[in-house]
Amino acid sequence: MVNFARRSLLKGLAAATSLSAMGVASAADGRDQFVVTTRGGNAERRLEAAGATVLDSIAGGRVLLVAADSATTADVNGVRSVDPNRGYRPVGPAKRSTEESLDEDFAAIQWDKQADTTGAFEAHDTATGDGRDVAIIDTGIDTEHPDLRNAIGRGQLFRADGVVSPDGGPRVDGDVTVPARLPDGPEIASYVYLGAPAIREQAAGDDVDSHGSHCAGIATAKHDDTSAGEDFGIAGMAPDAEVVPLRVFYWKELAGYPYDMDDDGEEESVTVTTLWTTDYDILAAIDYAADIGVDAANMSLGGGVVKGSAHNTGEHVAYQTVIQSAVRRGTVVTTSAGNADADLQHEGYYTLPNSVPGSISVSATGPNNERVFYSNYGTSDIDVGAPGGGYETLEKTLADDTDWPYPLNLVYSTVPPDLNDGTAYAWYAGTSMAAPQVAGLVALLREVDPDLSAKRVQSIIENTARFSRGKSSADLGAGVIHAPSALDRASK
Structure with missing residues (x-):
């Protein structure tokens, strides 16, 4: 029997990357x-x-x-x-099951980097991402985490309302100190935030949540660090690559939000504080990533599942224009497929930005290389699969009799200690965790051959993936990424 509290926890966890529309900026x-x-x-x-x-x-x-x-x-x-310019908030909490992180060498619990999944540890004998870089378009990246090589000076905050910009514009350099509002009023749904005080000063590219730092660690966490001792922490897919924080989420106070019904059945409006971003913030971050020439730009975010005719909207045109422009300039765009367990193959369903041609859309897999219960799927939208955490069913995910019992079957990565009661690592799950695995692999391939075009990189990743029947699986696309095989193909 599944404990109800743990069932609710996983349902919230699997919604981590989804965005819910909330009006216009x-x-x-x-x-x-x-x-x-x-x-x-x-x-x-x-x-x-x-x-x-x-x-x-x-x-x-x-x-x-x-x-x-x-x-x-x-x-x-x-x-x-x-x-x-629609505004969005994340749906549901993104963090789950944190623990103390004083022990060194967490490689043994990183199933997502082992030989029977992505083979990342084996691949590090050939390449580690040295001299390459990955941009994380997300909530920012912890500037002081010893396991993250954060290129904060190249980062930016994208905030269309210009509230914290020195010149009132829609972007701020990542190393500029800005005020960061933390929630101090009613919040929407059950979003949990572990930080204080209500307002603090921090670098514009610094993390305001934890989600971005977790994605950054999956892609680029350093396996050892001289300041912390040998074998410190975890190993990212590309442990010697730089990570660039492109923050598109920020805490925003919204007045007059229709929050609930009062006792008389009338709609009650309240002022809420929520994490927020807009279409243009995301679009500008993609474009900037290509401008500065990063090897990969990861977006572990996305809107809800919508139907057919929306393919023709200006929103879709804008994402397609910007993503394809980035790819032409050499930046590989990796995107999470979404966590609605939705069939994107039939009846014209799709999600943004992962459904846009040009991005690598990534579904989430578990330790057994099967699609996990929450991940979207569909041969028209899924390019490859990568470890995101969990198993094919919620019950199996929470079971104690699997090779990787909960929470060990989730993905372990970096989080800001100051936002997590002193904890520097945590278990998360979602297609959010799958996409940065691929972004890190891009950095490995570009170390082996810096001249690979973005399209050639995607081709190598797909053609060396494993565990897909006929390379066109609705669950896994071309298959689960395999770093050693990809590097071998790139070196030839």
């Missing part, structure tokens, strides 16, 4: 923000002439952040689409 003057895609040319000038304000531009001017009184800017010549 506003500019400093109170006007709504829009994400505008253009056909190039003089679209920016024409938008300004029509009374709109262009706040930011990416992808060579083909995607803009615009403040306007309405979406009527769609009528401007040269404009392809106009969509609200």
